[in-house]
Amino acid sequence: MQDAGPLLEMLRSICGDSAVLTGADMAGYASDWRDMFHGKPLCVLRPANTAEVAKSVVACVGAGVGIVPQGGNTGLAGGATPDDSGRQVVISLDRMTAIRRIDSIGMTVELEAGVILQTAKEAAAAENRLLPISLAAEGSARIGGLIATNAGGVDVLRYGMTRGLVLGLEVVLPDGQVLHRLRHLRKDNAGYDLKQLFIGSEGSLGIITAAVLRLVPLPRHRTTALISVPDIAAAVRLYARAQDDIGEALSAFELISGDGLALVATHMGQEAPVKGADWYLLIEAGSSLPGLRTAMETLMEAAFEEGWATDGVLAESEAQADGLWSLRESLTEAEGKAGGAIKHDLSVPIPEIADFLQETGKMLRSMVPEARLNIFGHLGDGNLHYNVMNVAKADSARVNTAVHDMVARYNGSISAEHGLGQYRTAEWARLATPPEHDLTHRIKRALDPMGVMNPGKVVPLHD
Structure with missing residues (x-):
């Protein structure tokens, strides 16, 4: 200007x-x-x-x-x-950091948008409650951004996306009005659920300034295992058995490729206690009640008997459990040290993951024979981080397009948990159906007719 x-x-x-x-x-x-x-x-x-x-x-x-x-x-x-x-x-919003109220009976917390996730979780834990959002950036991610992006993470299997934890919001609208709906209510069917417009909108419809989030009981018991599996089909069958044997206490069911663990060993100096396989599962369960370890041991025994697992280790302490999680959390940094990748945050129906990975891998090998894959993610909710390494810059666009086209063929999503931002907006515009385009633009024009809120994010500027 x-x-x-x-x-x-x-x-x-x-x-x-x-x-x-x-x-x-x-x-x-x-x-x-x-x-x-x-x-x-x-x-x-x-x-x-x-x-x-x-x-x-x-x-x-x-x-x-x-x-x-x-x-x-x-x-x-x-x-x-x-x-x-x-x-x-x-x-x-980094100055707006007040935790206004924790209700340990109603199990809610009211807090401003600038509160860091780790701080909020520590405050909840002090009241013997859990704020069940868990991701690698929790030491710096802030509540408003987590809600605005509908953040995922490793607890989604049990507790759902951030959207499911939001009971109320305070939002500054594009005309400066303040929508004040900070309600500590589990049930509220009085009209449209307006807060849902802003959850996952990435600041394109308004600015979230405060929220009321749902808390859950703090688990007293935790059991964690790292298991090697012969193939993805076995991993999916083991997941189905885990749901039967462990049920709602199952909190994480993470998939890690052998190539990914090799990157962690090479670039981070962290060796996995289980080796020699193409695929691994990091499984965790948590509960207020005892008996989880026995349930996990029973699951592992069944996995070996059925041929779904080839090796495994069950953490004997909190420190060992943290060490297993460190392998998972180091994958992205190890990938960066190895030269980076074309990143895809995708989801496909869980029963079709094996076919998707086989078909997409075959396609990429024919397109770019030198490409390497670093695949990991949340098998329990169908979300894979499908990262393609060792690809020349000239080939990156067609690789990205090809992977997203395959996701569309499997009726999946090109953004399972990271959002569109500006990174995936053009691809959303290419793949979305006409009714999706139309409704998205109508909502944007209705709430932000001047187009001032986060221009070019989520909704393409020229579409």
Whole structure:
């Protein structure tokens, strides 16, 4: 914009001089943590409360600039990164960190959008409750961003996506009005469930400033196993048996390829206690009641008898369990040290995972013979991180398109848990049906007619 001075002065008058960052002070807010997307914001605004957010939105809309909401900036699709036009203001919620109320009887927590997930989980644990969102970035991811992206993670199998934990929201709308629906209610059928519009919208319809989340009892017992399996079909059969034997206590059923564990050994110096297989399962169960270890031992015995498993280890302590999880959590970093990959966050129906992997692998070997795969993810909910390594930049677009086309053939999703952001928006536009296009754009126009909320994210600018 030609003269940003009046807007900057107005924002300083709303939030204070120190809350308006410009120049080099914006560096940490102008790119994503993977360093894939970079922008040049007009400024970074750090409001202290909902009223300041609302007034700032009105000021930005009046000046004709876009608004990019940002939480912990840990997203994996570039949804919190501004463009390079210099006409977008990043509104960071990192100063809004109050945990307003924990109700250990009703099992809810009310908190502001800038609260870090780990902090929220520790506060819940102090009341003998669990906030069941678990992901690698929980030490920096913030509540508002988790809700805005409908975050997944390793607890989805048991507790569902973040959407299922949200009871109420406070949202600043694109016109500066505040939708205040911070209700601590499990049941509320009074009209449209408006909060669902904003969960997973990645800040494209409004800015989440506070939330009420559902808590669950804190599990007292935990059992963790790493098992090698001969193939994906065996892994799926073992998953079905685990549901029968362990039931609702089953909290994680993670798939890891042998190539992935080899990357962790080579680049992270972490050796798995179980080796020599193409595929591995990391299985965990948790409960307030005893008996889990016996149930896991019974499951492993059945797996060996049926030929679904070739080797396995059951953690003997919390430290050993943490060590097994460290293997899983190190996969992405190891992949980065090995040269990175074309990343896919996909989901397909669980019974069809084996066929999908076989068909897609065969296709990629014919397209790019030198390609290597790093496949891992949440088998229990059908979500795979299908990352293709050792691909020349010139081939990356056609590899990405081919994988997504295969996902569409299997009636899957090209974004299981990471969102569209700006990374997958064009592919969504290519693959979505006409009714999906139409309804998405109608919702965007209805709530954000000026197109100021996170322009180009989720909803393509030119579609």
